[in-house]
Amino acid sequence: MKGDKNVNIQALKDMANKLRIDSIVATNASKSGHPTSCASMAEIMSVLFFHTMRYKISAPRDPSSDRFILSKGHAAPILYAAWAEAGLFPVEDLKNLRKFESDLEGHPTPRLSFIDVGTGSLGQGLAVAAGMAYVGKYFDQTPYRVYCLVGDGEAAEGSIWEALHFASHYKLDNLVVIFDVNRLGQSEPTSLQHQMDVYDARLKAFGFHSLVVDGHDVSELIKAFDEAATVTGKPTAVIAKTYKGKGFPNIEDKENWHGKALGAEGEKIIKHLQAQITDGGVSLSARAPTADAPRVHLRDVTLSAPPAYERAQRVATRLAYGTALRKLADTNMRVIALDGDTKNSTFSDKLRNAYPERYVECFIAEQTLVGVAMGAACRQRAIVFASTFAAFFTRTFDQVTSSTSSTSTTSPTSPT
Structure with a gap:
């Protein structure tokens, strides 16, 4: 394959x-x-x-590593499985999914050392990634x-399209959005089902380099x-045609299997x-980052000058906010x-x-404003x-309620 002639396709299929x-x-x-x-x-x-x-197994949230955001957070078990198979914690621990004493919740939580933000309230992950x-x-x-x-079901959320617009506007060529187009929602098929040409046209119209692939073909995915x-x-948007329950005889691409353990x-x-x-x-093992991210100091933040208001002076709180914000920015380049x-x-x-280089205009898209802010704050x-x-x-x-722990620095390496 391009970029790696020694890749073992069968090992990736396995x-x-x-x-x-x-x-x-x-x-x-977990029976769920x-x-x-x-x-x-x-x-x-x-x-x-x-x-x-x-990425680094020894430091899952290392600032130099690639990031992965699972916006369709209900698929958390396979995210946990990927980290376990990569060697972060024992595969046997996956059996603790959804147990009261385990942090392997039904949706990703930043209490885990390898999770940046909570996801699963659908439509939110892409803004964070942006x-x-x-x-x-x-x-x-x-x-x-x-x-x-991103799941194809959550692609009905307007916040997804807000974030796509933001990513395109700012030419974020270091961002890859993967649409898992498996056709089926929770209670019925999605509105577009497998109309891959429609997805492709929409993503191209939003300014993305769009690629339609067979999401179950390892070679096609590597190439993409x-x-x-x-x-x-x-x-880039990789639009992957997939099937819900792929590889499960008598269940693959069938309705009424969403959110059910197979027993x-x-x-x-x-x-x-x-x-x-x-x-x-x-x-198979993780590949190390190619370069170190710059060291960042976030603790030495002070006002460049104390407030200079007169007693009884009437000052709008928003004006005071802007004035203080500028003074904080004077003392730390990461404000x-x-x-x-x-x-x-x-x-x-x-x-x-x-x-001006430290100001980001998110336009009238408040959900993306908050999601982008949380993503920007991740990994300190x-x-x-x-x-x-x-x-x-x-x-x-x-x-806000789903992702307020995005800047947490205290989370266990082991999920149990």
């Missing part, structure tokens, strides 16, 4: 089936979960984690890349991700999948401001006027201030 098995085992142990949603993305996860992405990519391209200027997997790495000036049927399917694994003795086209009212333009890369009118922030409550 890993995809191992991830399917792990997902069945985990969801059977989404094994069919995991199965549709197994080859994507295999190629990303064991061929394409560069924030990460923005920091990587414009602040860190380091070649780590950001991969975000290799091509994405060569694209400049625009983000006894799962034991039969595990044997079916095991028979397809060649076990050729090829060891940045985001706004939703209200900068001349929130006075965040005081920072913009002084340091920036001190982020996001502002707009309070009434407009009400539409972002879901983003």
Whole structure:
């Protein structure tokens, strides 16, 4: 394959089936979960984690590493399985999925050392990924890349299209969005089902380098991700045609299997999948980052000058905010401001006027404003201030409540 002549296609196929098995085992142990949603993305996860992405097992949230955001967070079992198979923690621990004493929740939680933000309230992950990519391209200027997997069901969320617009506008060529188009939603087929040409046309219209692939063909996926790495000036969308429950006889591409453990049927399917694994003795492992991200100091933040207001002077709080924001930016180069086209009212333009490279205009898209802010703050890369009118922030409550732990630095290496 381009970029790596020694890639073992069969080993990646085998890993995809191992991830399917792990997902069945985990969801059977918990008697709940989404094994069919995991199965549709197994080859994507295999190629990303064991061929394409560069990251450190010893430091899952290392700032130099590639990032992966699972926007369709209900498929968490296969994300946990990928990290376990990569060697972060024992595969046996996957059986603790959804147990009260385990942090392996039904959706990703940043209490885990390998999770940046909570996802699963659908439509939110892509804005976070865009924030990460923005920091990587414009602040860190380091070649780590950001991969975000979006479900076709959640592609009905307007916040997805807000984030696509943001990514295209800022030419985030270090961002790759993977659409897992498995045709089936929770209660019925998605509106577009497998109309891949429609997805392709929409992504191209949004300014993406768009690639339609067979999401279960390891070779096609490798080629697509290799091509994405060569694209400049625009983000890439890999639109993967997949099947829910792929590899599960009598369940694949069938309705009414969403969010259900497979039970006894799962034991039969595990044997079916095991028979397809060649076990050729090829060891797959994570590849190290190619360059170190710059060291960032976020603790030495003070006002460049104390407040100079007179007693009884009437000062609008928004003006005081803008003035203080500018003073904080004077003392730390990683203080940045985001706004939703209200900068001349929130006075965040005081920072913009002084340091235009540290101001990010998110336009009138408040959900993306908050998601991008959270992504920018991940891995301790920036001190982020996001502002707009309070009434407009009400539409972002879901983003705030889902991802408030995105800047956490205390999380266990082991999920149990």
